[in-house]
Amino acid sequence: MSSLLMQTFRCLPRLSSRCLHTLPSTTSSALELIRSQPSQYIVATLAGRKYLLTPRDILTVPRLNKVSVGDVLALSEIHELGSREYTLRGNPVISPGIVKVDATVIEHTKGKQEVVVKRKRRKGYYKTIRNKHPYTRLRIGSIDIPLVTQVAQS
Amino acid sequence: MASRAFVAPAKPIFRASLRSSPSNGLDAFIPQLRKMVFEYCETWPTSANMRTYILNHLEDVARQNPHCEIVVKNRPHGEPIVRGFYLNTRDKVIGLKDYEVNGIQKKVELLLDSSGAKIRPLKGSRVVESTTEAARGIWSGMHVDAPFKI
Numbered sequence: 693m694s695s696l697l698m699q700t701f702r703c704l705p706r707l708s709s710r711c712l713h714t715l716p717s718t719t720s721s722a723l724e725l726i727r728s729q730p731s732q733y734i735v736a737t738l739a740g741r742k743y744l745l746t747p748r749d750i751l752t753v754p755r756l757n758k759v760s761v762g763d764v765l766a767l768s769e770i771h772e773l774g775s776r777e778y779t780l781r782g783n784p785v786i787s788p789g790i791v792k793v794d795a796t797v798i799e800h801t802k803g804k805q806e807v808v809v810k811r812k813r814r815k816g817y818y819k820t821i822r823n824k825h826p827y828t829r830l831r832i833g834s835i836d837i838p839l840v841t842q843v844a845q846s
Numbered sequence: 847m848a849s850r851a852f853v854a855p856a857k858p859i860f861r862a863s864l865r866s867s868p869s870n871g872l873d874a875f876i877p878q879l880r881k882m883v884f885e886y887c888e889t890w891p892t893s894a895n896m897r898t899y900i901l902n903h904l905e906d907v908a909r910q911n912p913h914c915e916i917v918v919k920n921r922p923h924g925e926p927i928v929r930g931f932y933l934n935t936r937d938k939v940i941g942l943k944d945y946e947v948n949g950i951q952k953k954v955e956l957l958l959d960s961s962g963a964k965i966r967p968l969k970g971s972r973v974v975e976s977t978t979e980a981a982r983g984i985w986s987g988m989h990v991d992a993p994f995k996i
Contacts, residue, residue: 733981748869749976752968761959762875776982796871799878800959804967827968829961831871 700781720840722780723790727837729775734793734835737769747834751795755826759797765830767793773835794833802826867977877913878961881931882954885921892943896926899950911958928953932962 701715701722716722726732733746739753759765773780773791780786802824810819870876884900886893900918908916921927926942928950938960940953966972987993 729981731978731981743974745974746976746978746981748867748872748978749974752973752975762877774981796875798871798875799961799963801961801963801968802965803969804965825968829968831869831875833872 700783702779702781718840719790722778723837723840726773726775726778726780729777732773732775732835732837734767734770734774734791735772736767736793737771738767738795738830742771745793745832747832749832750798751830751832752827753830754828755800756797756828759828761797761800763797764833765795765797767795773837790837792836792838795830796833797828798831799829800826801829876933877911877958878933879911879914879930879958880933881915881917882957883917883919883929883931884926885919885924885929886926887921887924890923890925893921893926895945895947895950896942899947903947903951907954907958914958928957930957930960930962932960934962936962936964938962 716725731746733744735742735744737743738751739756741753743751745751768788770786770791770793771782771784773786780790803826804824806823806825808821808823810821811817870878884896884904886896886900888897904916904918908914928940928942930938930940932938938957940957942950942953945953
């Protein structure tokens, strides 16, 4: 439990009058506050970069060669879980059982062709590079915040 | 006679509030390629690799991808092509004239992996495509503690 409390829980400053009396002391009550709000977001690392993600949105990352279309990936590095008024930040990552978000691979594509022309004047050096960068597109699933009692039992 | 409980009048449900936006992959994923048509010539040498591919590899591809209808079509005195038809009514046509059997396999995988969407630059503003409203709301200059005074 002490490792869980290392994750910082913050309220918006304009709610300080309410939060001073109701600042949650346990992780379960903190998560209950976030879960009670209408919508949540996460900040997660995918393919080495951080993205701010909400459910139902499509994320484009450089091609992941080891996955195939239709596979479901569980996001393992979630740095921040937030809602309208409350934020839970990991140190640097939120513990794996607290938040569960899946991402489904919907497509492997290539981007639009880019043409890079390299030239040095008076040296006869002229080169054209045509590039179509390969990408993978993922559909982010719902943000699942399981009840802490269930996590403790598992 | 028991007193009747007050029943509030029913709120109107507007048709537009019941619509849902397409989100393939959210709870269920539907593969987007519905049909592949392989067109080849029986006699010309440019279709030789294509004929080999159809004889040796096409049945395995069909078995591994049951969502996709595979059609083999004759294209007399023409170059070999493969057409992929997608659920968004678009199609991709790939010419396979100068490809070896491995190259044909790679192009078939390209069709299977794609969603049929038009090829657009996927950098910058298209990295995260979201239709959900911001969870923390949009900043408003009217709703701060100290609004800016000119």
